[in-house]
Amino acid sequence: MASARLDLDGNPIKPITICMIGAGGFIGSHLCEKLMNETPHKVFALDVYNDKIKHLLEPDTLPWAGRIQFHRLNIKHDSRLEGLIKIADLTINLAAICTPADYNTRPLDTIYSNFIDALPVVKYCSENNKRLIHFSTCEVYGKTIGSFLPKDSALRQDPAYYVLKEDESPCIFGSIEKQRWSYACAKQLIERLIYAEGAENGLEFTIVRPFNWIGPRMDFIPGIDGPSEGVPRVLACFSNNLLRGEPLKLVDGGQSQRTFVYIKDAIEAVLLMIENPARANGQIFNVGNPNNEVTVRQLAEMMSQVYSKVSGEAPLEKPTIDVSSKEFYGEGYDDSDKRIPDMTIINRQLGWNPKTSLWDLLESTLTYQHRTYAEAIKKVIAKPVAS
Ligand SMILES: NC(=O)c1ccc[n+]([C@@H]2O[C@H](COP(=O)([O-])OP(=O)(O)OC[C@H]3O[C@@H](n4cnc5c(N)ncnc54)[C@H](O)[C@@H]3O)[C@@H](O)[C@H]2O)c1
Numbered sequence: 001m002a003s004a005r006l007d008l009d010g011n012p013i014k015p016i017t018i019c020m021i022g023a024g025g026f027i028g029s030h031l032c033e034k035l036m037n038e039t040p041h042k043v044f045a046l047d048v049y050n051d052k053i054k055h056l057l058e059p060d061t062l063p064w065a066g067r068i069q070f071h072r073l074n075i076k077h078d079s080r081l082e083g084l085i086k087i088a089d090l091t092i093n094l095a096a097i098c099t100p101a102d103y104n105t106r107p108l109d110t111i112y113s114n115f116i117d118a119l120p121v122v123k124y125c126s127e128n129n130k131r132l133i134h135f136s137t138c139e140v141y142g143k144t145i146g147s148f149l150p151k152d153s154a155l156r157q158d159p160a161y162y163v164l165k166e167d168e169s170p171c172i173f174g175s176i177e178k179q180r181w182s183y184a185c186a187k188q189l190i191e192r193l194i195y196a197e198g199a200e201n202g203l204e205f206t207i208v209r210p211f212n213w214i215g216p217r218m219d220f221i222p223g224i225d226g227p228s229e230g231v232p233r234v235l236a237c238f239s240n241n242l243l244r245g246e247p248l249k250l251v252d253g254g255q256s257q258r259t260f261v262y263i264k265d266a267i268e269a270v271l272l273m274i275e276n277p278a279r280a281n282g283q284i285f286n287v288g289n290p291n292n293e294v295t296v297r298q299l300a301e302m303m304s305q306v307y308s309k310v311s312g313e314a315p316l317e318k319p320t321i322d323v324s325s326k327e328f329y330g331e332g333y334d335d336s337d338k339r340i341p342d343m344t345i346i347n348r349q350l351g352w353n354p355k356t357s358l359w360d361l362l363e364s365t366l367t368y369q370h371r372t373y374a375e376a377i378k379k380v381i382a383k384p385v386a387s
C-alpha cells in the first residue's frame with residue numbers, strides 16, 4: 001500500500017472535494033493537472049470554457065476519471081453555484097477578467113468580474129462555513145513608494161522603498177481617469193471584504209497574490225486560438241510576435257520591471273496552501289520569484305534569444321520596436337513600475353521557495369509555444385488575403 005501523504009506538521013492528508021471556479025483558465029488548468037497527477041482530491045471544475053483542461057476530462061479511461069467533473073457555468077447567473085460550494089470542502093476562486101488591455105477599455109466588466117461577481121462566492125462560503133482560497137493579485141500594491149522619489153534619489157536603491165510586503169506595504173493607485181487601476185481597486189476591495197468576513201464572521205480564508213506567473217497555456221495567440229485583435233498578457237504578446245517573425249512591441253520604452261515565476265513552481269505553493277489549512281488560513285501570500293527580475297526590454301531580448309535557440313531560426317536584426325501606451329492600450333492606461341515580492345510570510349508559514357530561473361522557464365515555455373503554434377501560424381501567414 002502507498003504510504004500516506006503527510007502535511008507539513010506530519011499529519012496524514014485526508015482527501016477532500018474542491019470547488020474550483022475558473023478551473024478552465026491558465027492557472028486552473030495547471031492546478032487541476034497537479035491535483036489529478038499527485039493527490040487523491042476530487043475537483044468540481046467550474047468555468048465557461050474547458051479547452052485547457054480537455055486533456056484531463058477525456059477519455060474517461062484516464063486514471064483519475066471520476067475525480068474531476070466539469071460544470072460549464074457562468075457564476076454571474078447560475079443557481080448551481082451555491083449547491084456546489086455547499087457539497088465541497090474547499091472553494092478556490094480563480095474567475096476574473098485579468099488582462100491589462102481590458103482594464104481601461106472595459107472597466108465596468110473588469111470591476112463587475114473582480115468584485116461584484118466574487119461577492120456571492122464569499123457569501124456562500126461564509127454562510128456555509130466553507131474554506132475559501134481567493135486569487136487576488138500583486139497589482140493591489142500598485143506603484144512602489146520609491147517611484148515617487150526624485151529620479152536621482154539614493155533611496156530608490158533601498159529595498160524599504162520598493163519591496164512589497166503583505167502586512168506593511170500601502171496600495172498606491174493612479175487617479176480615477178487612469179482606468180488601468182479599475183482591476184487592482186476591485187481586487188483590493190474583495191480582499192478587504194474577505195478579510196472582514198474572517199474578522200467578523202469567522203470565514204476561513206487564504207488570499208493569494210500572484211506575481212506574474214507564466215508558462216504553457218497562458219492566454220491565447222491572436223488569430224489562432226483567440227481573437228485576431230485581442231491583446232493578451234506580455235508572454236503571449238511576445239510569443240505571438242516571435243512566432244510571426246515580427247519585432248516585439250515595447251510599451252513606453254519597456255522600462256517597467258517585473259519578476260516572473262514559473263507556473264509549476266507557483267502551483268507547488270498553492271498545493272501547500274490547500275493541504276495545510278492550519279498554516280494558510282487567515283493569511284495573505286505573495287507568490288512570486290524575487291530573483292527573476294527584468295525590465296520588459298530585457299524580457300524581450302531574452303525571449304528573442306531563447307526562441308532562436310528552441311526554433312532554430314536566426315533572431316531578427318531589429319528584435320524590438322517602441323510603441324506608446326496610448327497607441328497600444330488606449331486612453332487611461334498606467335503601469336506598475338516594479339514588483340519585488342517579499343517572501344517572509346510564505347517562507348515562514350509554508351517553507352515555499354521558487355526554483356526555476358527565468359532562462360529555464362522561458363526555454364520550456366517557448367518550446368511549448370513553438371511546438372503548439374508554429375505550424376498553425378505558418379498556415380495563416382501563407383493564406384492569401386481575401387480581396
Ligand atoms: N497569471 C498571473 O500571473 C496572475 C497574476 C495575478 C493575478 N492572477 C489572478 O489569478 C486568477 C487566475 O488567473 P489566470 O492567469 O489563470 O487567468 P485566466 O483568464 O486564464 O483564467 C480565468 C478563468 O476564469 C474564467 N471565468 C471568468 N469569469 C467567469 C465567470 N463569470 N464564470 C465562470 N468562469 C469565469 C475564465 O473563463 C477563465 O478560464 C485571476 O483571478 C487573476 O486575477 C493571475
Ligand SMILES: O=c1ccn([C@@H]2O[C@H](COP(=O)(O)OP(=O)(O)O[C@H]3OC[C@@H](O)[C@H](O)[C@H]3O)[C@@H](O)[C@H]2O)c(=O)[nH]1
Pocket residue numbers: 098099100136137138139210212232233234235237238249250251252254256258296335336
Ligand atoms: O506587447 C506587449 C505587452 C505588454 N508590455 C508591457 O509588459 C508589462 C507586463 O504586461 P502584462 O500584460 O503581462 O501585465 P502586467 O504585469 O502589467 O499585469 C498583470 O499582472 C498581474 C495580474 O493581475 C494580471 O495578470 C495582469 O494585470 C507591462 O509593462 C506592459 O506594458 C509590452 O511592453 N509589450
